[in-house]
Amino acid sequence: AQAAETHEFQAEVRQLLDLMIHSLYSNREIFLRELVSNAADAADRLRFEAIQDESLLEDDPKPRVSIQVDADARTLTISDNGVGMNREDVIDNLGTIARSGTRRFLDAMTGDQKQDAQLIGQFGVGFYSAFIVADSVSVHTRRAGESADQGVLWRSDGKGAFTLEPAPRERRGTAVTLHLAEGQDEFLERQRLRQIVRRYSDHIALPIELEDEQGEMETVNQASALWMRPKSEISDEDYQQFYQQLTYDPEPPLEWLHNKVEGNQSYTSLLYIPAQRPFDLFEADTQQGLRLYVRRVFIMEDRENRLLPRYLRFVRGLVDSDDLPLNVSRELLQHNRLIDRIRSASVKRVLDSLERMARDDAERYARFWSSFGTVLKEGPVEDPGNAEKVAGLLRFHSTHGDGGQTVSLADYLARRHEGQTAIYYLTGESLAAVRNSPHLEIFRQRDIEVLLLAEPIDEWLVAHLSEYDGVPLQSVAKGDLNLDGLGDSPEEKPEQLETSEPVDALIGRIREALGDQVSEVRASSRLTDSPACIVVGDDEFGLNMQRMLKAAGH
Ligand code: ADP
Ligand code: MG
Numbered sequence: 354a355q356a357a358e359t360h361e362f363q364a365e366v367r368q369l370l371d372l373m374i375h376s377l378y379s380n381r382e383i384f385l386r387e388l389v390s391n392a393a394d395a396a397d398r399l400r401f402e403a404i405q406d407e408s409l410l411e412d413d414p415k416p417r418v419s420i421q422v423d424a425d426a427r428t429l430t431i432s433d434n435g436v437g438m439n440r441e442d443v444i445d446n447l448g449t450i451a452r453s454g455t456r457r458f459l460d461a462m463t464g465d466q467k468q469d470a471q472l473i474g475q476f477g478v479g480f481y482s483a484f485i486v487a488d489s490v491s492v493h494t495r496r497a498g499e500s501a502d503q504g505v506l507w508r509s510d511g512k513g514a515f516t517l518e519p520a521p522r523e524r525r526g527t528a529v530t531l532h533l534a535e536g537q538d539e540f541l542e543r544q545r546l547r548q549i550v551r552r553y554s555d556h557i558a559l560p561i562e563l564e565d566e567q568g569e570m571e572t573v574n575q576a577s578a579l580w581m582r583p584k585s586e587i588s589d590e591d592y593q594q595f596y597q598q599l600t601y602d603p604e605p606p607l608e609w610l611h612n613k614v615e616g617n618q619s620y621t622s623l624l625y626i627p628a629q630r631p632f633d634l635f636e637a638d639t640q641q642g643l644r645l646y647v648r649r650v651f652i653m654e655d656r657e658n659r660l661l662p663r664y665l666r667f668v669r670g671l672v673d674s675d676d677l678p679l680n681v682s683r684e685l686l687q688h689n690r691l692i693d694r695i696r697s698a699s700v701k702r703v704l705d706s707l708e709r710m711a712r713d714d715a716e717r718y719a720r721f722w723s724s725f726g727t728v729l730k731e732g733p734v735e736d737p738g739n740a741e742k743v744a745g746l747l748r749f750h751s752t753h754g755d756g757g758q759t760v761s762l763a764d765y766l767a768r769r770h771e772g773q774t775a776i777y778y779l780t781g782e783s784l785a786a787v788r789n790s791p792h793l794e795i796f797r798q799r800d801i802e803v804l805l806l807a808e809p810i811d812e813w814l815v816a817h818l819s820e821y822d823g824v825p826l827q828s829v830a831k832g833d834l835n836l837d838g839l840g841d842s843p844e845e846k847p848e849q850l851e852t853s854e855p856v857d858a859l860i861g862r863i864r865e866a867l868g869d870q871v872s873e874v875r876a877s878s879r880l881t882d883s884p885a886c887i888v889v890g891d892d893e894f895g896l897n898m899q900r901m902l903k904a905a906g907h
Pocket of ligand 2: 387390391477
């Protein structure tokens with residue numbers, strides 16, 4: 354037999370191990386959650402591969418995870434009959450090269466142990482958490498479909514290196530054995546293990562078995578797909594726990610929508626609206642997305658936003674279809690009428706639920722808005738069909754609001770002046786700049802409300818949202834404004850000013866001084882205190898947009 358060979362961990366992995374052991378100690382029980390979740394993922398991957406090649410299931414088709422304790426040896430073993438790993442998989446996944454999430458995890462660690470313990474799952478570095486409680490770990494594994502002599506044994510004390518050696522293995526799948534460090538004996542107690550599994554892994558949809566003193570296996574979790582159970586049998590706590598297992602988000606979700614659709618096509622969806630913004634919401638390769646199942650088999654994560662459009666990417670949860678083929682591919686998903694229908698129904702469910710929240714629970718909606726409002730503003734651009742509905746959910750700063758981003762377009766319309774035929778807004782680089790803009794002077798004087806838009810996305814929003822409830826949106830910094838007879842200062846007659854001789858002379862001198870830099874200089878009634886301001890044409894981009902385009906190299 355070949356001898357064991359030694360591989361060094363890459364520096365980043367060493368750093369990760371070191372940090373993890375020291376900084377997550379007070380939440381060390383999460384190691385079990387991570388190992389069980391890896392075992393369950395391996396079972397999901399096998400089921401998926403077995404759709405193409407049933408022989409992978411060998412004579413052992415029922416997926417399970419088992420936990421065994423050996424008190425004398427002080428070891429804890431978590432084994433699965435999932436997809437397993439071959440030598441290359443082991444080297445790739447367990448240590449030689451840092452996985453993509455490693456660096457990001459290190460950067461994201463906050464020092465708050467509770468929060469960092471959640472991050473582990475989000476960044477794909479969970480396996481290493483075994484070293485929080487173990488002074489050595491071994492992984493014995495064999496890939497489904499390969500022969501017993503392709504088995505591999507990985508061993509490490511988590512200090513700087515691991516060894517690899519061939520180790521035949523009859524059963525496919527993986528067994529991870531932890532030799533517990535001194536002081537970690539609590540994890541040899543079955544009652545403690547039962548409690549941890551129930552707390553973190555109750556809704557993993559395959560049985561997690563614990564071996565008792567007599568060698569009998571006892572299933573300790575619910576082991577059923579929560580979303581398939583009747584709603585009446587699922588408690589709020591169940592829903593929240595399931596959400597945590599799915600997302601690793603320590604905050605409970607703001608809302609969940611559980612729907613079973615039967616008829617022409619049948620599917621179940623369970624959609625959650627989270628309370629807090631995930632770290633990668635604005636990154637191109639965000640890990641967010643719904644999970645797609647076909648008849649309880651996990652198929653894929655919807656990274657391409659087929660099940661829901663991008664502006665609803667904050668929604669977490671899953672869709673389980675009865676009618677899609679099991680061997681559904683990404684390509685097939687792109688052009689599939691069943692998916693189109695699930696998508697439009699899901700969009701409607703989410704938007705309707707946000708409308709309800711906005712109407713019935715302003716405080717909760719304000720939380721939602723502060724986490725995800727910016728993303729929702731992408732809606733009218735991406736989904737013109739729902740532009741009006743999304744527009745109704747938007748909230749803005751305003752000259753007339755309470756100072757926060759709280760004014761809806763409906764609020765605005767409800768208190769507009771008689772005869773006012775536009776929704777006025779002003780965009781700018783910052784809220785302070787917008788608030789202090791001379792463009793607002795005449796509006797303040799006449800007590801006409803103006804929406805104040807200071808986020809970069811706002812320029813795109815107003816470029817695509819031309820009206821709400823039949824009333825056009827109009828920038829107060831663009832083109833001619835006609836406020837005649839509007840608002841509170843009807844006695845003013847600024848028109849006279851525009852034709853008087855001294856004004857003409859002044860305009861002539863300013864034109865000369867500015868030359869080509871401006872296309873026109875004219876007298877205006879939009880100012881009351883400031884002597885001058887810059888205005889752009891009706892059909893030109895706003896000044897802020899021009900700045901953004903310039904910054905982007907246009
Ligand atoms: P993540 O699970 O988020 O990918 P982990 O650090 O928990 O990150 O696991 C790293 C990788 O190791 C997994 O992606 C998987 O490829 C492999 N792995 C870990 N445990 C198992 C297992 N029980 N069976 C098969 N592969 C596993
Ligand atoms: Mg994992």
